[in-house]
Amino acid sequence: MSRPGVLLDRDGTIIADDGYVGSVERVRFLDGAVEAIAALNAAGVPVAVVTNQAGVARGHFGMTDVEAVHAHIDAELARAGAWVDLWLFCPYHPEGIVTGFARASWDRKPGPGMAYAAAEALDLDLSVSWVVGDRPSDIGLARAVGARPIHIASGAAAPGDPVDPGVTTVPDLATAVALVLSDTGARPDRLPTSGFPRARYESAGFFAHDYSEELARALATVDLGELERAAKTLLTAYERDAAVFACGNGGSASIANHLQCDHGKGVRTGTDLRTRVISLSTNIEVISAIANDMGYESVFRFQLESLARPGDVLVVISSSGRSPNIVEAMECAHALGLQTIALTGFEGGPARELASASIHVRSDNYGVVEDAHQVCMHLLAQYVRQSRIAPDLVASTVF
Template sequence: MGQAGVLLDRDGTIIVDHGYVGTVDRVEFIEGAIEAIAELNRAGIPVAVVTNQSGVARGLYGIEDVQQVHKHMIAELARQGAHIDLWLFCPYHPDGTVESFARISADRKPAAGMALAAAETLDLDLSASWVVGDSSTDIGLARSVGACPVHIGTPDTAQPDVTSFPDLTAAVGFILEQHAADAGNGNRRPRFPAHRFDRADAYGGEYVTELSRAFATVDLAQLDRAAEILLAAHERDAAVFACGNGGSASIANHLQCDHVKGVRVGTDLTTRVFSLSTNVELFSAIANDIGYDAVFEYQLQSQAREGDVLIAISSSGRSPNIVRALEWANANGLSTIALTGFEGEPSRSLATVSIHVDTRNYGVIEDAHQACMHLLAQYVRQSRMAETEVAAHVF
């Protein structure tokens, strides 16, 4: 599985924030910052820089200037035995004056883009990683990917759960203590597959074993709560909405079929269940005109009402359109159910009920989610049938 890493902000964390630092002569390292990075290097913890550089969009400097600043920083770090494993920056801002960079970007903190790119490149487990910075956008980035936020500067009383330190040196000391403690726990979940297989039957056997192990991590009490919410919604004629991306979209669509068609067979229920992933005309119009992050939230704003239910399906739990849908639903009186895998955050914490599959294999997660979808629909159906009727029907 992925390893723990550190995502560092640049200005105000590593170098002094003089405001739009776009030239080498304005680079001033904060005292102790280079040695702190070297400490992370010596501990074998991957380090990435993730920095918003809206000065590019505002026309204050160019992409090449940012790269020159980073080349200078690389040289200075190397002189003192430190290095950064990955440099990432976002040059976009919706209020920019340079047309090619004047737009919303999924890479701009607190959006998750740069963190996800770092995780893919460095093989990071973001739930075991830290985001360090001096801004609320850094805290927001950490929350968006389920990482631990570490704040540099005066503690924010509005966010008492976020640990603050006066500088990077103190922050790295805290991280190294946590890293050592985590390493001693030995609770890392296994990766599947962990090696190459030469036969499909052998792979199949291991796949089934991993699926069984992963499904055993599902909290059955959460399934019971989800069933209660769905049955109560059907009984009061509330609407149930489902959404997901990719393979999760197919589960959302299948869920609509199982409840609208399947649940009616042999019962008195006429359910109102809708997949927000299925109408390609509406879906693509919203994505094109407003943004992909809004494709589910926008539909809910028009169709959902207080007392309805949202089922959000996301293997990672961090898809921005899923997170926005859950946040809107929570704010507008809907009950929410999340089906997640991997670390599952932030969707896992946002939902009223969280059905979480603890594995890092997309196929296994989606298979488990599909099973949960089927068993919930079948449970709701049989609960509205007479005892003698259950065995007489095919499920």
């Protein structure tokens, strides 16, 4: 089903328009722009950047320079847990000097090409979408495709450029986004519907590049305060000889088993800790017996009732956070006096709400979520381990 989205101009809207920005060194974010994009992401509003880059046609820089600038912007956005769902740019100009790019283009704003491409890739209904930019060409694009324009008065418009008096004008992107969110009634805590992949790839190399960027964005959404809480929970549990249990289904079961290895053998190596770590996902005989006699939803709860003691810790790994056996295990853990750590993705489900420490990865791709969970499992193990190694030996220790 088509949905509303936001098409953003780049120069003068997200970054300063200092004239043909074709290198990373010249990128300067406008105040509040990163936070504004993060707000759209958090509200589940797709974000596409549609930008004219005539500097390619005019010979100021090349296509790879534009892509490098966009990769740099992506990296900076990821540090704030933000992202652009789709980058589109037009390198053509009829007055260009570079062969192959010196021509008119349907994609060059106010032409509609990039807007239609964004609508197809992100499943947007342009009639209920917005175009936000600082130039008359941005307003023209909105008019061409029936979208709603918002003009940013950045001062970058050329002298004499007319601004349609019927268009809402705001001082910056943050104000524009506030208008968008108030109009949609979007909830900031909704799962962003970014989706990956958004189209079929013909190159494994390009897929790998974009997948790694998607993983970086997902990791950047993890709440570091919750990660700190989880690390402290594990470290204190190991210090007082409490047991740590882990469980998950499918790919998450392999992470639970891997946790037993790295938090058991790994954390113990070179430290004074004698960790007791047990994966509830590893014993197929016990699991199948419980599932056969009582139901699969009880496979972790039944084991906890036999093995756990007050003060122990349960770590659950669940991409959806909705698996009945995970939820039942967490409810059992709380009843038995255990602390709980949940690694979740998608919207987090009940597991996200039940956890004492919630490590939530904001992504709707199972592979990305599981990779991010594996990273979090590893970094928790290594953090705990280095906490118990003499400071002068940390740098010489292989982790």
